Amino acid sequence: MDKDGIWWTRKSWINAERRLLRYATWSNISLFWYSLCSVFASVLLLGEEQVVVISKVFICFSVFIFCASLFTSLGRYTDRAMKFKRGYIELQKLYLEVKDKTKLSNDDAARYGQVLDSCENFTWVDFLNAKVEARNNTKDYSSLTLKVGKRDFFLYYLLKLFNFLAITLVLVAPAIIIYISI
Numbered sequence: 395m396d397k398d399g400i401w402w403t404r405k406s407w408i409n410a411e412r413r414l415l416r417y418a419t420w421s422n423i424s425l426f427w428y429s430l431c432s433v434f435a436s437v438l439l440l441g442e443e444q445v446v447v448i449s450k451v452f453i454c455f456s457v458f459i460f461c462a463s464l465f466t467s468l469g470r471y472t473d474r475a476m477k478f479k480r481g482y483i484e485l486q487k488l489y490l491e492v493k494d495k496t497k498l499s500n501d502d503a504a505r506y507g508q509v510l511d512s513c514e515n516f517t518w519v520d521f522l523n524a525k526v527e528a529r530n531n532t533k534d535y536s537s538l539t540l541k542v543g544k545r546d547f548f549l550y551y552l553l554k555l556f557n558f559l560a561i562t563l564v565l566v567a568p569a570i571i572i573y574i575s576i
Contacts, residue, residue: 396492396498397486397489397495397498397522398491398539399506400485400488400489400492401489401539402524402539402540403485403516404416404482404485404486405483405524405528406488406516406518406520406521406524407478407481407520408478408482408484408522408524409475409503409516409519409524410475410478410516410520411475411478411479411482413477413517413519413520413523414471414472414474414478415471415475417467417469417471418471418472418475420561421462421466421469421471423464424462424564424565425459425463425466425482425487425491427464427556427565427568427574428455428458428459428462428568429459430566431568431569431571432452432455432459432529432574434454434573435452435455435568435572435575436452438572439452439575446574450576451575452575455545455568455571459465474513474514476477477512477513477514478513478516480511480512480513481509481510481512483504484509484512486503486510487508488505488506519553522549522550522553524544525540525542525546526538526542526546526547526550528542529542
């Protein structure tokens, strides 16, 4: 273990916190949007003769909203993000203490291990984001201890595109279902 590992772990945990908070925000927005669309469709179809299939579609849609709300609450995104935040603040303190040392002491390594045990670890996406963002925000690329390759940039921007398309699909899907059903 070296001080660069502490720095990269901290950067990855910052990205993990940001990812989890983004999940929390988008899950709340999408649940609100789906519930609003469900109410809108119910009011729109109120009093009209309906094909049996449409009634079944909206019952399934309501069950889907209920299951999605249970699933998102089980994710505990905000709680997990707060653990990452506490962890990367501790890692920052540790890094400031050891950044001028040539070698970490046993106490420093033990403290690093305790911080790592305080919450779950980051994902490869968080590490990829940390690498690419560090590269994009650095003028002197030689100061980075990890090099970012073309594959990293490709995956980074591909994931950004995928996230955009997924959010778009989640937000447009209820409107498409309502449009087809009417």
